[in-house]
Amino acid sequence: MLRVPPLEISDLITAADPATGRRLPVRRAEVVERLRAHGDSRAARIVAGLPADRDGVLDGVAVDRLLISVHTEMQRLSEELRIGERLVHLLRPLFTAIRASGVPGPYRLVDIGCGLGYLVRWLAATGALAPDVELLGVDLDAALVGEAARLARDEELNCRFVHGDAFALPEAATVYVSTGVLHHFPEPALTEFFAAQGASPALAFCHYDIAATGLAPVGAWMFHRARMRHPLGRHDGVVSARRAHSDETLLRTAAASGMRPLLYEPRRIANPFCTTLRPVLGLRPHLEAPLRQALGRSSRRLLGPEQLVQAAR
Amino acid sequence: MTPALPLAALGVIDAAFSGFRAYAGRDARIRKHRANTRAALRGLAVGTVLLLAPAVTAVLHLLTAADPQRAYAALTAGGSGYLLPLTLYATAVLLSLAAYLLLPFRASTLAMVVGLGPLTLLRPLAIAAACLGALLNGGGWASLLVGAVAGAAMLSVEPLVHHHWYRPAHTVTEH
Ligand SMILES: C[S@@+](CC[C@H](N)C(=O)[O-])C[C@H]1O[C@@H](n2cnc3c(N)ncnc32)[C@H](O)[C@@H]1O
Numbered sequence: 001m002l003r004v005p006p007l008e009i010s011d012l013i014t015a016a017d018p019a020t021g022r023r024l025p026v027r028r029a030e031v032v033e034r035l036r037a038h039g040d041s042r043a044a045r046i047v048a049g050l051p052a053d054r055d056g057v058l059d060g061v062a063v064d065r066l067l068i069s070v071h072t073e074m075q076r077l078s079e080e081l082r083i084g085e086r087l088v089h090l091l092r093p094l095f096t097a098i099r100a101s102g103v104p105g106p107y108r109l110v111d112i113g114c115g116l117g118y119l120v121r122w123l124a125a126t127g128a129l130a131p132d133v134e135l136l137g138v139d140l141d142a143a144l145v146g147e148a149a150r151l152a153r154d155e156e157l158n159c160r161f162v163h164g165d166a167f168a169l170p171e172a173a174t175v176y177v178s179t180g181v182l183h184h185f186p187e188p189a190l191t192e193f194f195a196a197q198g199a200s201p202a203l204a205f206c207h208y209d210i211a212a213t214g215l216a217p218v219g220a221w222m223f224h225r226a227r228m229r230h231p232l233g234r235h236d237g238v239v240s241a242r243r244a245h246s247d248e249t250l251l252r253t254a255a256a257s258g259m260r261p262l263l264y265e266p267r268r269i270a271n272p273f274c275t276t277l278r279p280v281l282g283l284r285p286h287l288e289a290p291l292r293q294a295l296g297r298s299s300r301r302l303l304g305p306e307q308l309v310q311a312a313r
Numbered sequence: 314m315t316p317a318l319p320l321a322a323l324g325v326i327d328a329a330f331s332g333f334r335a336y337a338g339r340d341a342r343i344r345k346h347r348a349n350t351r352a353a354l355r356g357l358a359v360g361t362v363l364l365l366a367p368a369v370t371a372v373l374h375l376l377t378a379a380d381p382q383r384a385y386a387a388l389t390a391g392g393s394g395y396l397l398p399l400t401l402y403a404t405a406v407l408l409s410l411a412a413y414l415l416l417p418f419r420a421s422t423l424a425m426v427v428g429l430g431p432l433t434l435l436r437p438l439a440i441a442a443a444c445l446g447a448l449l450n451g452g453g454w455a456s457l458l459v460g461a462v463a464g465a466a467m468l469s470v471e472p473l474v475h476h477h478w479y480r481p482a483h484t485v486t487e488h
Pocket residue numbers: 074075078112113114115116117118138139140141144164165166167178179180181184
């Protein structure tokens with residue numbers, strides 16, 4: 001039997017015209033019905049409690065406010081799990097490799113599905129990457145992008161945020177990154193997502209998502225229970241972990257980009273208690289050797305499909 | 314030695330952490346050291362006031378007891394029994410916190426995943442264990458009462474601070 005992946009409430013309660021970014025009305029009853037049909041009565045109850053107008057259309061302002069507050073709580077998890085440092089551990093050597101390969105700067109890092117832009121703003125605030133790396137965040141949700149930009153202005157951070165779709169990216173990048181986004185896309189969409197980046201002038205991508213281990217849903221439950229207040233955040237947090245793609249799926253779909261697919265800290269060689277999020281990378285082939293050199297000893301944690309098969313033996 | 318002082322110290326430190334947690338996840342800015350400190354101080358202030366409740370309960374019990382000396386001895390025994398599980402809990406928290414703050418990000422993630430995260434969820438259980446400790450150590454019902462009031466006070470700090478200062482309507486405008 002085919003296992004139907006569970007649904008995240010936050011994916012269902014907003015809709016935007018991908019071309020214009022304009023908000024489309026969402027009927028509460030339809031979302032509730034869809035969740036019920038999916039067998040998720042708890043999620044259906046959460047949505048049934050959201051405010052709607054007389055025609056049953058979800059109140060856009062209230063939904064925006066709710067998503068911003070849930071994403072603010074989510075940022076706390078990223079802060080506590082030191083996601084910024086985890087990315088820099090790989091991104092710094094990656095830019096070193098790019099510089100060594102002779103490509104002149106300035107470079108641009110684009111965070112796809114940036115939400116409130118924590119990663120980009122953290123990189124800007126800490127200066128963890130060199131000043132020749134421009135920092136940009138893109139998200140499909142206009143309210144989140146607007147709030148990310150406001151937060152960046154508030155702290156006078158040198159980064160930008162634009163509204164855009166992961167499948168029709170508005171800005172070119174040297175390196176595309178994301179955190180916690182891949183599980184939102186089913187396998188065919190994921191293939192398309194990587195392929196679009198492979199067809200772009202980008203030199204690499206490095207997308208972090210929840211490591212699909214047996215521990216992930218339990219850990220996600222515990223963390224969202226301990227750290228998040230709104231039931232929507234708690235619900236979606238656990239569902240994300242259950243939707244996480246396996247290492248094999250990530251490598252297979254990333255290969256469709258035509259770039260060299262690699263996984264950092266795949267399940268077989270990583271301790272699940274230490275690796276909550278791990279990335280799939282795509283590299284222009286000439287970058288692999290300089291990246292491995294820049295990584296030093298950590299390079300042994302970077303595995304391609306053939307090494308993953310070997311590690312399984 | 315009376316266990317009142319170490320208990321009060323633990324209570325006040327816990328209140329500061331509760332204040333921090335009440336604010337955490339409510340502000341998406343990157344630099345918030347000062348706001349974190351303010352939240353911890355708010356927790357500390359609220360906790361200090363709330364901790365008067367178990368203190369007053371204990372004093373009232375002593376003032377109304379037929380044999381104050383015996384009542385005092387029982388409360389002291391109960392306090393020591395109460396202190397033991399809390400000390401174990403606090404040690405686990407402090408060790409996890411030190412590992413989290415001092416070690417590199419992988420080990421720090423471990424400290425969060427197996428230490429600090431679950432330990433937050435276990436707070437009510439730690440207080441229940443402390444109440445049991447008070448009873449088992451011969452503290453009697455009076456110790457249990459004081460311990461339960463103290464536990465309720467400690468568990469109330471975070472929701473009170475959150476409600477008073479960090480509800481969404483507040484944080485949108487507070488900068
Ligand atoms: C789980 S959140 C992760 C947010 C952020 N990266 C973080 O780590 O906190 C997923 C984000 O992906 C965004 N998203 C989903 N589909 C998208 C698409 N097709 N294009 C751009 N962003 C998308 C959502 O709006 C949401 O902000």
